[in-house]
Amino acid sequence: MNIILLGPPGAGKGTQAQRLVRERDMMQLSTGDMLREARTSGTEMGKVVADVMDKGHLVTDEIVIGLIKEKLESGGHPGGFIFDGFPRTLAQADALGQLLQDEGQSLDHVIEMQVDDDALVARITGRSTCANCGEVFHDVTKPVPEDGKCPNCGGTSFKRRADDTEEALKTRLLAYYKQTSPLIGYYYAKGKLSVVDGLASMDDVSAAIAKVLGGA
Ligand code: AMP
Numbered sequence: 001m002n003i004i005l006l007g008p009p010g011a012g013k014g015t016q017a018q019r020l021v022r023e024r025d026m027m028q029l030s031t032g033d034m035l036r037e038a039r040t041s042g043t044e045m046g047k048v049v050a051d052v053m054d055k056g057h058l059v060t061d062e063i064v065i066g067l068i069k070e071k072l073e074s075g076g077h078p079g080g081f082i083f084d085g086f087p088r089t090l091a092q093a094d095a096l097g098q099l100l101q102d103e104g105q106s107l108d109h110v111i112e113m114q115v116d117d118d119a120l121v122a123r124i125t126g127r128s129t130c131a132n133c134g135e136v137f138h139d140v141t142k143p144v145p146e147d148g149k150c151p152n153c154g155g156t157s158f159k160r161r162a163d164d165t166e167e168a169l170k171t172r173l174l175a176y177y178k179q180t181s182p183l184i185g186y187y188y189a190k191g192k193l194s195v196v197d198g199l200a201s202m203d204d205v206s207a208a209i210a211k212v213l214g215g216a
Contacts, residue, residue: 007113025079056171113198131157
């Protein structure tokens with residue numbers, strides 16, 4: 001089963017994707033994570049995208065489609081793929097449809113995670129992740145434990161994203177509404193769209209997603 005988690009920055013796509021990876025043996029394909037990795041490892045592409053990302057703009061379709069193409073061509077995954085943060089433009093959505101078709105695969109569900117804009121700002125500006133396993137924390141709703149250890153992997157180093165500032169978030173939200181939100185209509189018309197309330201508790205969001213996917 002291949003699915004897309006669609007929603008603005010801070011909607012909880014990454015958190016829910018991690019749960020699906022653990023519970024359903026799916027593979028998370030996050031173009032944001034791939035781009036951050038390219039930056040850390042200092043590749044040419046990483047250098048090109050760094051400034052664009054920090055300002056909150058989208059990187060080119062060509063680059064992200066190339067990243068996803070490479071992953072899909074390296075073979076399927078038994079539990080299927082979760083596309084997280086991809087596609088973000090209509091051109092990317094068309095390209096994904098073609099790539100899946102070329103690999104003899106299909107897209108099963110697109111899950112839109114709806115969240116109100118004020119909640120996004122609060123969520124994003126308090127966000128941090130475990131530097132080792134990527135577990136997501138929040139200063140208010142899910143603080144790093146007092147012993148300073150990640151409950152998932154025991155890691156002791158935590159980091160904040162350079163684009164999780166109010167200024168960059170404004171640009172990211174605008175990019176979402178201008179370039180990504182048309183995908184809601186696109187997938188609705190294809191009969192693939194389901195909507196969940198992204199403001200519900202993490203467990204309730206997981207339950208709503210499980211209902212869409214079928215099974216527990
Ligand atoms: P994310 O981790 O999904 O919030 O992505 C972080 C940043 O990476 C975005 O603000 C963009 O600059 C870039 N990015 C990630 N995915 C895409 C995509 N599908 N298309 C264009 N830019 C992307």
